[in-house]
Amino acid sequence: MRTYRPHPQQSGRAWEVADVKVLQPLLLAGTHAVVTGAGSGIGQEICVRLVELGATVTGIGRNESALQRTAELVGSEQGSFRWFSADVRDCAQVRSIISEASAELGIDLLVNNAGGQFYAEADQISDNGFRAVVDLNLNAVFTVISEAKQFLARRGGSIVNISLSGVERGSVGLAHSLAARAGVLAMTKTLALEWAHLGIRVNCLAPGVVISDSLPDDIASSLRDHVVPESVPAGRPTPTADVAEFVAFIASPAGRMITGQLLQIDGAAHLGRGLHMVDEWPPAEESCDESRR
Ligand SMILES: CCCCC/C=C/C(=O)SCCNC(=O)CCNC(=O)[C@H](O)C(C)(C)COP(=O)(O)OP(=O)(O)OC[C@H]1O[C@@H](n2cnc3c(N)ncnc32)[C@H](O)[C@@H]1OP(=O)(O)O
Numbered sequence: 001m002r003t004y005r006p007h008p009q010q011s012g013r014a015w016e017v018a019d020v021k022v023l024q025p026l027l028l029a030g031t032h033a034v035v036t037g038a039g040s041g042i043g044q045e046i047c048v049r050l051v052e053l054g055a056t057v058t059g060i061g062r063n064e065s066a067l068q069r070t071a072e073l074v075g076s077e078q079g080s081f082r083w084f085s086a087d088v089r090d091c092a093q094v095r096s097i098i099s100e101a102s103a104e105l106g107i108d109l110l111v112n113n114a115g116g117q118f119y120a121e122a123d124q125i126s127d128n129g130f131r132a133v134v135d136l137n138l139n140a141v142f143t144v145i146s147e148a149k150q151f152l153a154r155r156g157g158s159i160v161n162i163s164l165s166g167v168e169r170g171s172v173g174l175a176h177s178l179a180a181r182a183g184v185l186a187m188t189k190t191l192a193l194e195w196a197h198l199g200i201r202v203n204c205l206a207p208g209v210v211i212s213d214s215l216p217d218d219i220a221s222s223l224r225d226h227v228v229p230e231s232v233p234a235g236r237p238t239p240t241a242d243v244a245e246f247v248a249f250i251a252s253p254a255g256r257m258i259t260g261q262l263l264q265i266d267g268a269a270h271l272g273r274g275l276h277m278v279d280e281w282p283p284a285e286e287s288c289d290e291s292r293r
Protein backbone atom coordinates (compact mmCIF):
# COMPACT_ATOMS: atom_id res chain seq x y z
CA MET A 1 0.00 0.00 0.00
CA ARG A 2 1.17 3.51 -0.82
CA THR A 3 2.01 5.57 2.26
CA TYR A 4 1.93 9.35 2.47
CA ARG A 5 4.66 11.50 4.06
CA PRO A 6 4.70 15.26 4.60
CA HIS A 7 6.47 17.31 1.93
CA PRO A 8 10.16 17.67 3.00
CA GLN A 9 9.92 21.46 3.03
CA GLN A 10 6.91 21.21 5.31
CA SER A 11 8.51 18.91 7.85
CA GLY A 12 10.22 19.27 11.16
CA ARG A 13 10.07 21.79 13.92
CA ALA A 14 9.65 24.90 11.75
CA TRP A 15 6.34 23.55 10.48
CA GLU A 16 5.27 22.29 13.87
CA VAL A 17 5.66 25.69 15.50
CA ALA A 18 4.49 27.72 12.49
CA ASP A 19 2.18 30.43 13.69
CA VAL A 20 -1.23 29.96 12.15
CA LYS A 21 -2.62 32.91 14.08
CA VAL A 22 -3.34 35.24 11.18
CA LEU A 23 -6.33 37.13 12.56
CA GLN A 24 -6.15 40.66 13.95
CA PRO A 25 -5.69 41.03 17.72
CA LEU A 26 -8.97 41.75 19.53
CA LEU A 27 -10.95 40.87 16.40
CA LEU A 28 -13.69 39.33 18.56
CA ALA A 29 -13.70 41.87 21.40
CA GLY A 30 -17.21 42.44 22.72
CA THR A 31 -18.54 39.12 21.43
CA HIS A 32 -19.85 36.12 23.38
CA ALA A 33 -19.10 32.56 22.29
CA VAL A 34 -20.49 29.28 23.66
CA VAL A 35 -18.30 26.21 23.11
CA THR A 36 -19.29 22.64 24.03
CA GLY A 37 -16.60 20.09 24.84
CA ALA A 38 -14.45 22.92 26.14
CA GLY A 39 -12.25 20.92 28.51
CA SER A 40 -9.91 19.19 26.08
CA GLY A 41 -8.51 18.85 22.58
CA ILE A 42 -10.06 20.91 19.80
CA GLY A 43 -12.65 22.57 22.07
CA GLN A 44 -10.01 23.72 24.52
CA GLU A 45 -7.87 25.18 21.73
CA ILE A 46 -10.91 27.00 20.32
CA CYS A 47 -11.65 28.52 23.76
CA VAL A 48 -8.07 29.68 24.25
CA ARG A 49 -7.92 31.30 20.82
CA LEU A 50 -11.33 33.00 21.07
CA VAL A 51 -10.41 34.52 24.44
CA GLU A 52 -7.07 35.64 22.99
CA LEU A 53 -9.04 37.42 20.25
CA GLY A 54 -11.06 39.23 22.90
CA ALA A 55 -14.24 37.13 23.18
CA THR A 56 -16.09 36.24 26.36
CA VAL A 57 -16.33 32.46 26.17
CA THR A 58 -18.73 30.11 27.97
CA GLY A 59 -17.45 26.52 27.97
CA ILE A 60 -19.56 23.42 28.61
CA GLY A 61 -18.36 19.87 29.33
CA ARG A 62 -18.79 17.11 31.89
CA ASN A 63 -15.39 17.03 33.54
CA GLU A 64 -14.94 19.94 35.96
CA SER A 65 -11.19 19.60 36.37
CA ALA A 66 -10.74 19.62 32.58
CA LEU A 67 -12.80 22.81 32.31
CA GLN A 68 -10.78 24.31 35.15
CA ARG A 69 -7.63 23.50 33.19
CA THR A 70 -9.02 25.40 30.17
CA ALA A 71 -9.73 28.32 32.51
CA GLU A 72 -6.07 28.24 33.59
CA LEU A 73 -4.81 28.12 30.01
CA VAL A 74 -6.72 31.12 28.71
CA GLY A 75 -5.03 34.46 29.05
CA SER A 76 -6.74 36.93 31.34
CA GLU A 77 -5.80 40.21 29.72
CA GLN A 78 -8.14 40.07 26.68
CA GLY A 79 -11.47 38.23 26.77
CA SER A 80 -12.63 35.92 29.53
CA PHE A 81 -13.68 32.31 30.13
CA ARG A 82 -16.30 30.81 32.43
CA TRP A 83 -17.59 27.29 32.42
CA PHE A 84 -20.56 25.10 33.31
CA SER A 85 -20.39 21.38 33.92
CA ALA A 86 -23.12 19.42 32.11
CA ASP A 87 -23.80 16.44 29.89
CA VAL A 88 -24.98 17.94 26.60
CA ARG A 89 -27.44 15.02 26.27
CA ASP A 90 -29.33 16.30 29.29
CA CYS A 91 -31.79 18.57 27.46
CA ALA A 92 -33.20 20.37 30.51
CA GLN A 93 -29.79 21.11 31.99
CA VAL A 94 -28.28 22.27 28.73
CA ARG A 95 -31.24 24.56 27.95
CA SER A 96 -30.99 26.16 31.38
CA ILE A 97 -27.21 26.72 31.06
CA ILE A 98 -27.49 28.30 27.61
CA SER A 99 -30.17 30.72 28.74
CA GLU A 100 -28.42 31.60 31.99
CA ALA A 101 -25.13 32.21 30.19
CA SER A 102 -26.66 34.21 27.35
CA ALA A 103 -29.58 36.18 28.81
CA GLU A 104 -27.45 39.30 29.15
CA LEU A 105 -24.77 38.72 26.54
CA GLY A 106 -26.66 37.12 23.67
CA ILE A 107 -24.59 34.73 21.53
CA ASP A 108 -22.35 35.71 18.63
CA LEU A 109 -20.79 32.29 18.11
CA LEU A 110 -21.94 28.81 19.08
CA VAL A 111 -19.46 25.97 18.56
CA ASN A 112 -20.96 22.47 18.83
CA ASN A 113 -17.75 20.56 19.43
CA ALA A 114 -18.64 18.00 22.14
CA GLY A 115 -18.72 14.61 20.47
CA GLY A 116 -17.08 11.28 20.00
CA GLN A 117 -17.77 7.63 19.53
CA PHE A 118 -16.35 4.17 19.96
CA TYR A 119 -14.99 2.34 16.92
CA ALA A 120 -16.85 -0.77 15.76
CA GLU A 121 -18.11 -2.22 12.51
CA ALA A 122 -21.87 -1.93 12.15
CA ASP A 123 -22.61 -5.54 13.02
CA GLN A 124 -20.88 -5.01 16.39
CA ILE A 125 -22.96 -1.95 17.32
CA SER A 126 -26.00 -2.62 19.51
CA ASP A 127 -29.19 -0.57 19.24
CA ASN A 128 -28.24 1.14 22.49
CA GLY A 129 -24.68 1.84 21.28
CA PHE A 130 -26.02 3.39 18.07
CA ARG A 131 -28.50 5.46 20.06
CA ALA A 132 -25.82 6.66 22.54
CA VAL A 133 -23.61 7.97 19.76
CA VAL A 134 -26.50 9.59 17.87
CA ASP A 135 -27.71 11.19 21.10
CA LEU A 136 -24.33 12.82 21.65
CA ASN A 137 -23.43 13.78 18.10
CA LEU A 138 -26.83 14.70 16.64
CA ASN A 139 -29.68 15.03 19.15
CA ALA A 140 -27.68 17.10 21.63
CA VAL A 141 -26.56 19.42 18.83
CA PHE A 142 -30.20 20.08 17.95
CA THR A 143 -31.08 20.82 21.59
CA VAL A 144 -28.19 23.27 22.02
CA ILE A 145 -28.94 25.01 18.72
CA SER A 146 -32.66 25.31 19.32
CA GLU A 147 -32.12 26.87 22.75
CA ALA A 148 -29.40 29.19 21.44
CA LYS A 149 -31.44 30.46 18.48
CA GLN A 150 -33.16 33.32 20.35
CA PHE A 151 -29.77 34.58 21.60
CA LEU A 152 -28.04 34.18 18.21
CA ALA A 153 -30.83 36.12 16.54
CA ARG A 154 -30.18 39.26 18.61
CA ARG A 155 -27.12 40.30 16.62
CA GLY A 156 -27.00 37.75 13.83
CA GLY A 157 -24.63 35.14 15.23
CA SER A 158 -22.86 32.17 13.74
CA ILE A 159 -23.01 28.43 14.46
CA VAL A 160 -20.05 26.14 13.78
CA ASN A 161 -20.72 22.42 14.05
CA ILE A 162 -17.57 20.32 14.38
CA SER A 163 -17.96 17.27 12.15
CA LEU A 164 -15.70 14.50 10.80
CA SER A 165 -13.83 14.37 7.52
CA GLY A 166 -15.48 11.76 5.34
CA VAL A 167 -19.02 12.58 6.44
CA GLU A 168 -20.16 12.49 2.82
CA ARG A 169 -18.36 9.28 1.88
CA GLY A 170 -18.40 6.88 4.88
CA SER A 171 -15.71 5.38 7.10
CA VAL A 172 -15.45 1.79 8.23
CA GLY A 173 -16.00 1.52 11.99
CA LEU A 174 -17.97 4.77 12.23
CA ALA A 175 -21.51 3.96 10.99
CA HIS A 176 -23.15 5.45 14.11
CA SER A 177 -20.99 8.57 14.24
CA LEU A 178 -21.16 9.32 10.51
CA ALA A 179 -24.92 8.78 10.49
CA ALA A 180 -25.13 11.41 13.23
CA ARG A 181 -22.70 13.78 11.50
CA ALA A 182 -24.56 13.41 8.20
CA GLY A 183 -27.67 14.43 10.13
CA VAL A 184 -25.82 17.45 11.48
CA LEU A 185 -24.71 18.36 7.95
CA ALA A 186 -28.31 18.19 6.70
CA MET A 187 -29.43 20.25 9.70
CA THR A 188 -26.64 22.76 9.00
CA LYS A 189 -27.79 23.31 5.41
CA THR A 190 -31.45 23.48 6.38
CA LEU A 191 -30.94 25.98 9.20
CA ALA A 192 -28.64 28.05 6.98
CA LEU A 193 -31.67 28.44 4.73
CA GLU A 194 -34.31 28.85 7.42
CA TRP A 195 -32.38 31.36 9.53
CA ALA A 196 -30.50 33.38 6.91
CA HIS A 197 -33.12 36.15 7.20
CA LEU A 198 -32.26 36.40 10.92
CA GLY A 199 -28.60 36.89 10.07
CA ILE A 200 -27.73 33.51 11.62
CA ARG A 201 -25.09 31.56 9.72
CA VAL A 202 -24.56 27.82 10.11
CA ASN A 203 -21.51 25.85 8.95
CA CYS A 204 -19.77 22.52 9.51
CA LEU A 205 -16.02 22.25 10.01
CA ALA A 206 -14.71 18.75 9.56
CA PRO A 207 -11.20 18.02 10.84
CA GLY A 208 -9.41 14.96 9.47
CA VAL A 209 -7.19 13.21 11.97
CA VAL A 210 -6.42 15.29 15.05
CA ILE A 211 -4.04 13.68 17.53
CA SER A 212 -4.91 15.55 20.68
CA ASP A 213 -3.70 14.76 24.21
CA SER A 214 -7.10 13.45 25.25
CA LEU A 215 -7.12 10.45 22.89
CA PRO A 216 -6.43 7.07 24.49
CA ASP A 217 -2.88 5.91 23.70
CA ASP A 218 -3.97 2.98 21.52
CA ILE A 219 -6.20 5.17 19.36
CA ALA A 220 -3.52 7.89 19.10
CA SER A 221 -0.90 5.33 17.97
CA SER A 222 -3.24 3.77 15.45
CA LEU A 223 -4.04 7.20 13.99
CA ARG A 224 -0.37 8.26 13.91
CA ASP A 225 1.12 4.99 12.65
CA HIS A 226 -1.59 3.78 10.25
CA VAL A 227 -4.44 6.14 9.50
CA VAL A 228 -2.33 9.25 8.75
CA PRO A 229 0.34 7.65 6.54
CA GLU A 230 -2.15 5.41 4.76
CA SER A 231 -5.07 7.80 4.35
CA VAL A 232 -4.08 11.45 4.61
CA PRO A 233 -2.52 12.62 1.31
CA ALA A 234 -0.84 15.57 3.07
CA GLY A 235 0.90 13.00 5.29
CA ARG A 236 0.23 14.70 8.59
CA PRO A 237 -2.51 15.12 11.16
CA THR A 238 -4.57 18.30 11.45
CA PRO A 239 -3.27 20.59 14.24
CA THR A 240 -5.93 21.82 16.68
CA ALA A 241 -4.66 25.38 16.10
CA ASP A 242 -5.72 25.22 12.43
CA VAL A 243 -9.27 24.32 13.44
CA ALA A 244 -9.41 27.05 16.09
CA GLU A 245 -8.21 29.76 13.69
CA PHE A 246 -10.81 28.81 11.12
CA VAL A 247 -13.60 28.85 13.68
CA ALA A 248 -12.58 32.40 14.61
CA PHE A 249 -12.39 33.40 10.93
CA ILE A 250 -15.93 32.16 10.30
CA ALA A 251 -17.15 34.13 13.32
CA SER A 252 -15.42 37.28 12.09
CA PRO A 253 -16.88 39.88 9.70
CA ALA A 254 -14.83 38.28 6.91
CA GLY A 255 -17.02 35.20 7.23
CA ARG A 256 -20.29 37.06 6.90
CA MET A 257 -21.32 35.47 3.59
CA ILE A 258 -20.18 31.94 4.47
CA THR A 259 -23.14 29.77 5.43
CA GLY A 260 -24.47 26.28 4.76
CA GLN A 261 -20.95 25.00 4.07
CA LEU A 262 -18.98 21.87 4.92
CA LEU A 263 -15.30 22.71 5.17
CA GLN A 264 -12.97 19.73 5.59
CA ILE A 265 -9.66 20.67 7.24
CA ASP A 266 -8.06 17.34 6.53
CA GLY A 267 -5.08 17.42 4.12
CA ALA A 268 -7.29 15.97 1.33
CA ALA A 269 -8.25 12.91 3.39
CA HIS A 270 -11.82 13.09 2.10
CA LEU A 271 -10.50 12.64 -1.45
CA GLY A 272 -8.30 9.65 -0.61
CA ARG A 273 -9.07 6.06 0.39
CA GLY A 274 -11.11 7.16 3.42
CA LEU A 275 -10.37 7.21 7.14
CA HIS A 276 -11.16 3.70 8.24
CA MET A 277 -10.96 2.80 11.91
CA VAL A 278 -10.12 -0.89 11.47
CA ASP A 279 -6.76 -2.64 11.25
CA GLU A 280 -7.09 -3.74 7.65
CA TRP A 281 -9.26 -2.18 4.98
CA PRO A 282 -10.28 -3.35 2.49
CA PRO A 283 -10.05 -6.85 3.98
CA ALA A 284 -7.69 -9.24 2.18
CA GLU A 285 -9.72 -11.48 -0.12
CA GLU A 286 -8.61 -14.67 1.63
CA SER A 287 -9.74 -13.29 4.99
CA CYS A 288 -13.33 -12.68 3.85
CA ASP A 289 -15.63 -14.48 6.20
CA GLU A 290 -18.65 -15.98 4.41
CA SER A 291 -20.72 -15.85 7.60
CA ARG A 292 -20.55 -12.05 7.60
CA ARG A 293 -21.83 -11.56 4.06
C1 LIG B 1 -12.51 9.81 10.82
C2 LIG B 1 -11.32 9.08 11.40
C3 LIG B 1 -10.70 9.75 12.54
C4 LIG B 1 -11.67 9.77 13.61
C5 LIG B 1 -11.04 10.27 14.80
C6 LIG B 1 -12.06 10.74 15.69
C7 LIG B 1 -11.70 11.06 16.89
C8 LIG B 1 -12.68 11.61 17.80
O1 LIG B 1 -13.87 11.65 17.64
S1 LIG B 1 -11.96 12.27 19.14
C9 LIG B 1 -13.14 12.22 20.40
C10 LIG B 1 -12.67 11.08 21.25
N1 LIG B 1 -13.45 10.94 22.40
C11 LIG B 1 -14.42 10.05 22.42
O2 LIG B 1 -14.79 9.42 21.47
C12 LIG B 1 -15.02 9.87 23.74
C13 LIG B 1 -16.50 10.03 23.64
N2 LIG B 1 -17.15 8.71 23.59
C14 LIG B 1 -18.10 8.40 24.42
O3 LIG B 1 -18.40 9.18 25.32
C15 LIG B 1 -18.76 7.05 24.24
O4 LIG B 1 -18.09 6.35 23.24
C16 LIG B 1 -20.27 7.14 23.89
C17 LIG B 1 -20.51 8.17 22.81
C18 LIG B 1 -20.84 5.82 23.48
C19 LIG B 1 -21.07 7.52 25.07
O5 LIG B 1 -20.92 6.65 26.13
P1 LIG B 1 -22.08 6.30 27.16
O6 LIG B 1 -23.37 6.92 26.84
O7 LIG B 1 -21.51 6.49 28.51
O8 LIG B 1 -22.28 4.87 26.75
P2 LIG B 1 -22.09 3.49 27.48
O9 LIG B 1 -20.72 3.26 27.93
O10 LIG B 1 -23.19 3.37 28.49
O11 LIG B 1 -22.40 2.54 26.25
C20 LIG B 1 -23.60 2.70 25.48
C21 LIG B 1 -23.70 1.54 24.53
O12 LIG B 1 -22.58 1.58 23.64
C22 LIG B 1 -21.91 0.31 23.69
N3 LIG B 1 -20.47 0.45 23.46
C23 LIG B 1 -19.64 1.28 24.13
N4 LIG B 1 -18.38 1.09 23.69
C24 LIG B 1 -18.42 0.13 22.74
C25 LIG B 1 -17.45 -0.49 21.88
N5 LIG B 1 -16.15 -0.17 21.94
N6 LIG B 1 -17.86 -1.43 21.01
C26 LIG B 1 -19.17 -1.78 20.92
N7 LIG B 1 -20.15 -1.23 21.71
C27 LIG B 1 -19.77 -0.28 22.59
C28 LIG B 1 -22.18 -0.19 25.09
O13 LIG B 1 -21.98 -1.57 25.17
C29 LIG B 1 -23.64 0.20 25.27
O14 LIG B 1 -24.49 -0.65 24.55
P3 LIG B 1 -25.30 -1.84 25.29
O15 LIG B 1 -24.25 -2.76 25.87
O16 LIG B 1 -26.10 -2.47 24.21
O17 LIG B 1 -26.15 -1.23 26.36
Ligand SMILES: NC(=O)C1=CN([C@@H]2O[C@H](COP(=O)(O)OP(=O)(O)OC[C@H]3O[C@@H](n4cnc5c(N)ncnc54)[C@H](OP(=O)(O)O)[C@@H]3O)[C@@H](O)[C@H]2O)C=CC1
Nearest residue numbers: 037039040041042061062063087088114115116209210214
Ligand atom coordinates in the same frame (compact mmCIF):
# COMPACT_ATOMS: atom_id res chain seq x y z
N1 LIG C 1 -9.57 13.80 17.19
C1 LIG C 1 -9.90 13.65 15.92
O1 LIG C 1 -9.17 13.04 15.13
C2 LIG C 1 -11.17 14.23 15.41
C3 LIG C 1 -12.16 14.70 16.25
N2 LIG C 1 -13.30 15.20 15.69
C4 LIG C 1 -14.38 15.69 16.53
O2 LIG C 1 -13.98 16.89 17.13
C5 LIG C 1 -14.65 17.04 18.38
C6 LIG C 1 -13.63 17.25 19.47
O3 LIG C 1 -12.79 16.11 19.53
P1 LIG C 1 -11.35 16.07 20.20
O4 LIG C 1 -11.00 17.38 20.73
O5 LIG C 1 -10.44 15.41 19.26
O6 LIG C 1 -11.60 15.01 21.36
P2 LIG C 1 -11.88 15.20 22.91
O7 LIG C 1 -12.29 13.87 23.41
O8 LIG C 1 -10.73 15.88 23.53
O9 LIG C 1 -13.11 16.21 22.92
C7 LIG C 1 -14.42 15.86 23.09
C8 LIG C 1 -14.97 16.80 24.12
O10 LIG C 1 -16.37 16.59 24.19
C9 LIG C 1 -16.75 16.54 25.53
N3 LIG C 1 -17.89 15.67 25.68
C10 LIG C 1 -18.00 14.38 25.28
N4 LIG C 1 -19.19 13.88 25.61
C11 LIG C 1 -19.86 14.90 26.22
C12 LIG C 1 -21.14 15.01 26.77
N5 LIG C 1 -21.98 13.99 26.79
N6 LIG C 1 -21.51 16.19 27.33
C13 LIG C 1 -20.65 17.25 27.35
N7 LIG C 1 -19.42 17.20 26.81
C14 LIG C 1 -19.04 16.03 26.26
C15 LIG C 1 -15.56 15.98 26.29
O11 LIG C 1 -15.50 16.47 27.60
P3 LIG C 1 -16.03 15.68 28.89
O12 LIG C 1 -15.65 14.27 28.71
O13 LIG C 1 -15.40 16.42 30.02
O14 LIG C 1 -17.50 15.89 28.89
C16 LIG C 1 -14.39 16.55 25.50
O15 LIG C 1 -13.96 17.77 26.05
C17 LIG C 1 -15.49 15.79 18.57
O16 LIG C 1 -16.79 16.03 18.09
C18 LIG C 1 -14.77 14.79 17.68
O17 LIG C 1 -15.57 13.72 17.31
C19 LIG C 1 -13.46 15.32 14.36
C20 LIG C 1 -12.51 14.88 13.52
C21 LIG C 1 -11.32 14.24 13.97
